[in-house]
Amino acid sequence: xxxxxxxxxxxxxxxxxxxxxxxxxxxxxxxxxxxxxxxxxxxxxxxxxxxxxxxxxxxxxxxxxxxxxxxxxxxxxxxxxxxxxxxxxxxxxxxxxxxxxxxxxxxxxxxxxxxxxxxxxxxxxxxxxxxxxxxxxxxxxxxxxxxxxxxxxxxxxxxxxxxxxxxxxxxxxxxxxxxxxxxxxxxxxxxxxxxxxxxxxxxxxxxxxxxxxxxxxxxxxxxxxxxxxxxxxxxxxxxxxxxxxxxxxxxxxxxxxxxxxxxxxxxxxxxxxxxxxxxxxxxxxxxxxxxxxxxxxxxxxxxxxxxxxxxxxxxxxxxxxxxxxxx
Amino acid sequence: xxxxxxxxxxxxxxxxxxxxxxxxxxxxxxxxxxxxxxxxxxxxxxxxxxxxxxxxxxxxxxxxxxxxxxxxxxxxxxxxxxxxxxxxxxxxxxxxxxxxxxxxxxxxxxxxxxxxxxxxxxxxxxxxxxxxxxxxxxxxxxxxxxxxxxxxxxxxxxxxxxxxxxxxxxxxxxxxxxxxxxxxxxxxxxxxxxxxxxxxxxxxxxxxxxxxxxxxxxxxxxxxxxxxxxxxxxxxxxxxxxxxxxxxxxxxxxxxxxxxxxxxxxxxxxxxxxxxxxxxxxxxxxxxxxxxxxxxxxxxxxxxxxxxxxxxxxxxxxxxxxxxxxx
Numbered sequence: 172x173x174x175x176x177x178x179x180x181x182x183x184x185x186x187x188x189x190x191x192x193x194x195x196x197x198x199x200x201x202x203x204x205x206x207x208x209x210x211x212x213x214x215x216x217x218x219x220x221x222x223x224x225x226x227x228x229x230x231x232x233x234x235x236x237x238x239x240x241x242x243x244x245x246x247x248x249x250x251x252x253x254x255x256x257x258x259x260x261x262x263x264x265x266x267x268x269x270x271x272x273x274x275x276x277x278x279x280x281x282x283x284x285x286x287x288x289x290x291x292x293x294x295x296x297x298x299x300x301x302x303x304x305x306x307x308x309x310x311x312x313x314x315x316x317x318x319x320x321x322x323x324x325x326x327x328x329x330x331x332x333x334x335x336x337x338x339x340x341x342x343x344x345x346x347x348x349x350x351x352x353x354x355x356x357x358x359x360x361x362x363x364x365x366x367x368x369x370x371x372x373x374x375x376x377x378x379x380x381x382x383x384x385x386x387x388x389x390x391x392x393x394x395x396x397x398x399x400x401x402x403x404x405x406x407x408x409x410x411x412x413x414x415x416x417x418x419x420x421x422x423x424x425x426x427x428x429x430x431x432x433x434x435x436x437x438x439x440x441x442x443x444x445x446x447x448x449x450x451x452x453x454x455x456x457x458x459x460x461x462x463x464x465x466x467x468x469x470x471x472x473x474x475x476x477x478x479x480x481x482x483x484x485x486x487x488x489x490x491x492x493x494x495x496x497x498x
Numbered sequence: 499x500x501x502x503x504x505x506x507x508x509x510x511x512x513x514x515x516x517x518x519x520x521x522x523x524x525x526x527x528x529x530x531x532x533x534x535x536x537x538x539x540x541x542x543x544x545x546x547x548x549x550x551x552x553x554x555x556x557x558x559x560x561x562x563x564x565x566x567x568x569x570x571x572x573x574x575x576x577x578x579x580x581x582x583x584x585x586x587x588x589x590x591x592x593x594x595x596x597x598x599x600x601x602x603x604x605x606x607x608x609x610x611x612x613x614x615x616x617x618x619x620x621x622x623x624x625x626x627x628x629x630x631x632x633x634x635x636x637x638x639x640x641x642x643x644x645x646x647x648x649x650x651x652x653x654x655x656x657x658x659x660x661x662x663x664x665x666x667x668x669x670x671x672x673x674x675x676x677x678x679x680x681x682x683x684x685x686x687x688x689x690x691x692x693x694x695x696x697x698x699x700x701x702x703x704x705x706x707x708x709x710x711x712x713x714x715x716x717x718x719x720x721x722x723x724x725x726x727x728x729x730x731x732x733x734x735x736x737x738x739x740x741x742x743x744x745x746x747x748x749x750x751x752x753x754x755x756x757x758x759x760x761x762x763x764x765x766x767x768x769x770x771x772x773x774x775x776x777x778x779x780x781x782x783x784x785x786x787x788x789x790x791x792x793x794x795x796x797x798x799x800x801x802x803x804x805x806x807x808x809x810x811x812x813x814x815x816x817x818x819x820x821x822x823x824x825x
Contacts, residue, residue, distance in 0.1 A: 207590065209536075264758070294630070302612060431615070431634060434634075
């Protein structure tokens, strides 16, 4: 199979999004169903996603297992894996984890930009490490078949999560802090621990956390991927672009400020460059994702390695963590 | 005025509770309207409290200001100050703080037994210190006139809260860790910082965090109060018994496990002594609260000091922090 799995995208998907992803050779994508939303709001979001997928069932289907992604690719469709970038959907209730898994959710980030009952965030002055409820939720996610995501989680909490989890975990969309220093990026310790435990990091193509150099050409970006492989290992590096669809100013306001402050928070951006970051120079449209396999070959990866980075590492991790992944 | 203010009680109050409190000379009490409840559940709880108070308006009234407590005492009623032992009622929304203040809530603890978006808890392995949302909420509570409570909050987060708050804060129900070592009790650093900033600690009469010695007689308990005064100063020590009304096993289960675990958590208790802690030997019924003024005199406090500990320190702090406290 020759395809590309994107470990994390967000924004308002529409029929055109799926058509473009398909055209670019993307077989599967983890979509962001929520940032700050509580349980009821998350059900609303899942309802909207079900409608969107039902109305466009000729080009997109939900993936509950790796086999669904393979099937989607064979059917010429995009597989949408339902994910949340925060654990607010559980609303502090351990018993809701199982129910959201039954409703198709497969990837949940322990916390987003702020500390919560589970863990510390990369943006807090101090990362608490994994908290009591976080340990409970990870074991429950292991049991019910959800992938633990630590992309916006602090390094300390991420290391704790790797240790606490009985299954490998993911950093679906971040880069190596040693390659481009940013609070959102992960320490080499985290990347090595991911590598040693079967976890996967999805290399991001979001300028604020990638830096201008690695955004210049597909080759420089693939150079970053190659350096990440040197840290985490070839079985633990994949793609998680963090690409957003149809995002507007109110979306950025929601994503960054939610309802937690009346002030301004810049998220991964900064006061100097507060708005929408320009996409990488090589990634102006979704179609450009089709440059990735050749880009990886150009920086020296073998066919086998290209397959791991573009889809096999995600498929292997999903197989080890998703509910009903044997069926 | 000669009265007693209890900085924190919890449980299921009924008409008899208020009659007993009145009979024991209690003029005001902060009641616990919630432990884990979210916004809607907290409105439900406030609704039940309004009904209870309305149905018993000959013996109890709501206090929104210190003047209301004085008026209640003069009318021969108990003043109920509405409080929550967790910030879950805000559900991560900065704008709900003002609304709950308008609905009469005057005391809110930053977090209960688990870390949350605001702060670290005394029971977490690591206390994160005050988190980003915690800073926002404290300033908003300052603005809208709510007292910040850090009783179950970790020492580090409590010190951060004292520094971040523009108004003095409270530890409504805890003891000095140097007198009885327990995770729920506060370090001397915290008590001294409270003393230096006009904050107040309410000495608890809950056996699990007081210890058998200080539970033996009213004199030994008042001895503990005197030692606490040596640490925090005479203007910063008051009473917060943590007395529970009509508590049964399901109430303890809710208080300790809420919905965050399927396992067992003992809260301030322990595996060795998991159930309801016996009350202090001197405090078998609410009526025994009337022993406190004389007990304080016995361990050497002057009339002026007794007045501060029994009610003036709370009245002063409420005056400095409660909404509309000038009216």
